[in-house]
Amino acid sequence: MNIGAVAKASGVSAKMIRHYEQIGLIGHSPRTEAGYRQYQERDLHTLKFIRSARDLGFSLEQIHQLLSLWYDEQRSSAEVKQLAESHLSDLDKRIQALITMRDALVSLSESCCGDNRPDCPILEGLAGHVPASSSPPQLSKQKAQGV
Amino acid sequence: MNIGAVAKASGVSAKMIRHYEQIGLIGHSPRTEAGYRQYQERDLHTLKFIRSARDLGFSLEQIHQLLSLWYDEQRSSAEVKQLAESHLSDLDKRIQALITMRDALVSLSESCCGDNRPDCPILEGLAGHVPASSSPPQLSKQKAQGV
DNA sequence: GCTAAACCTTGCCATCATGGGAAGGTCAAC
DNA sequence: GTTGACCTTCCCATGATGGCAAGGTTTAGC
Known part of the structure; x- marks a missing residue:
C-alpha cells in the first residue's frame, strides 16, 4: 500500500x-x-x-x-489500566475546568438582557465589578448538571 | 508602573x-x-x-x-451577549466532546481487571476489537451524568 | 562612587498536533 | 507521450504561553 x-x-x-x-x-x-x-x-x-x-x-x-x-x-494489564486512569483523571480535570468557565459565563450572560442599550453586566463582570442581578448562591455553586 | x-x-x-x-x-x-x-x-x-x-x-x-x-x-448589550452565547455554545461542544471521550474510556477501563496478566481489553478496544465484557447499551449511550 | 541584585529590553526557539503549500519526481491510463 | 493523480522533501502557520540569552537600567547597600 x-x-x-x-x-x-x-x-x-x-x-x-x-x-x-x-x-x-x-x-x-x-x-x-x-x-x-x-x-x-x-x-x-x-x-x-x-x-x-x-x-x-x-x-x-x-x-x-x-x-x-x-x-x-x-x-501486565495493570500497566495499561494505570495509563488509562491517569488520562481519565486528566480528562476529568479538563471537563471540570470547562464547566467552571461555562457556569461563570452562563451566570454573567443570564444577567444581561441583551437589548439595544449599552448597559451590559457581561462587560461589567469582565471589568471586575460583580454583575448586579446575578449569582444567588445555588447558581454560583452549580456543577455539571445540565451540560 | x-x-x-x-x-x-x-x-x-x-x-x-x-x-x-x-x-x-x-x-x-x-x-x-x-x-x-x-x-x-x-x-x-x-x-x-x-x-x-x-x-x-x-x-x-x-x-x-x-x-x-x-x-x-x-x-448594544445585545452584541456582547451574542458573543458570549456563541462562546458558550463552543464551550458546550468542547465539554460534550471530552465527556464522550471520557465515557468511552471509562467503559474500556472498567472492562480491564488490571492485574498481572497481559490480556487487556483496553488495548484490544484501541486495536479495534470490541472489548469483551463492556458496553451494555445504557453504558454506551451514557451522557454527562456523573462528571 | 562602586557593586550587586533586580529589573527591563529585544529576539529567537519550544511547545502540541495538525494543516497548507511549493517545487519537483513518479506512475498509470488513455 | 501527455495528463492527472499520486508521491517526495522542506518550510511555514496555527494559539497561547514559556524559556533563555545577551545586553542595558535602575536601585539599594556599602
Missing part, C-alpha cells in the same frame, strides 16, 4: 503518518526504488490503533507508551 | 503583555527615555479585563472584539 491508501483506510492523514514516522512513533517503512513508502496490513492495524487512541484524547507521548505495551507480550 | 508591577497586579505575565502589545490587542504604551514601558491605572484595568476574559476561555480574537465593545459607548 502507498501512503495515500493507508491514510484513507486508517483515518490518519498522509501528512500525519510522515510526521509520526519522523518523531519515532511508528517505524520507518520500506521504500520502493522511487522512494515511495510501502505499508503492510500490520502497519494499517497500528495506524488504526493510533487513530482510536487519538479519538480518546491520548497524547502522542501516551500513545507511544500504549504502543510499547501493545507490542509487549510480557505486559 | 513598570511592566513587572502591572503584570503582578493584573495577573498577566510581562511576556504576555508585550505579546498583546505586539499583536495589537492593547496599544503601545509610552516609554521612558531608557525604553521601559510605562503603564497607568487605565492599562491595569484593561489587563484585568483581558485576564478575566481569558479565565472564561475567550480567545484573544474574541477578547479583541470584547474590548472594542467595552470601549464603545454606543454598543
Whole structure:
C-alpha cells in the first residue's frame, strides 16, 4: 500500500503518518526504488490503533507508551489500566475546568438582557465589578448538571 | 508602573503583555527615555479585563472584539451577549466532546481487571476489537451524568 | 562612587498536533 | 507521450504561553 491508501483506510492523514514516522512513533517503512513508502496490513492495524487512541484524547507521548505495551507480550494489564486512569483523571480535570468557565459565563450572560442599550453586566463582570442581578448562591455553586 | 508591577497586579505575565502589545490587542504604551514601558491605572484595568476574559476561555480574537465593545459607548448589550452565547455554545461542544471521550474510556477501563496478566481489553478496544465484557447499551449511550 | 541584585529590553526557539503549500519526481491510463 | 493523480522533501502557520540569552537600567547597600 502507498501512503495515500493507508491514510484513507486508517483515518490518519498522509501528512500525519510522515510526521509520526519522523518523531519515532511508528517505524520507518520500506521504500520502493522511487522512494515511495510501502505499508503492510500490520502497519494499517497500528495506524488504526493510533487513530482510536487519538479519538480518546491520548497524547502522542501516551500513545507511544500504549504502543510499547501493545507490542509487549510480557505486559501486565495493570500497566495499561494505570495509563488509562491517569488520562481519565486528566480528562476529568479538563471537563471540570470547562464547566467552571461555562457556569461563570452562563451566570454573567443570564444577567444581561441583551437589548439595544449599552448597559451590559457581561462587560461589567469582565471589568471586575460583580454583575448586579446575578449569582444567588445555588447558581454560583452549580456543577455539571445540565451540560 | 513598570511592566513587572502591572503584570503582578493584573495577573498577566510581562511576556504576555508585550505579546498583546505586539499583536495589537492593547496599544503601545509610552516609554521612558531608557525604553521601559510605562503603564497607568487605565492599562491595569484593561489587563484585568483581558485576564478575566481569558479565565472564561475567550480567545484573544474574541477578547479583541470584547474590548472594542467595552470601549464603545454606543454598543448594544445585545452584541456582547451574542458573543458570549456563541462562546458558550463552543464551550458546550468542547465539554460534550471530552465527556464522550471520557465515557468511552471509562467503559474500556472498567472492562480491564488490571492485574498481572497481559490480556487487556483496553488495548484490544484501541486495536479495534470490541472489548469483551463492556458496553451494555445504557453504558454506551451514557451522557454527562456523573462528571 | 562602586557593586550587586533586580529589573527591563529585544529576539529567537519550544511547545502540541495538525494543516497548507511549493517545487519537483513518479506512475498509470488513455 | 501527455495528463492527472499520486508521491517526495522542506518550510511555514496555527494559539497561547514559556524559556533563555545577551545586553542595558535602575536601585539599594556599602
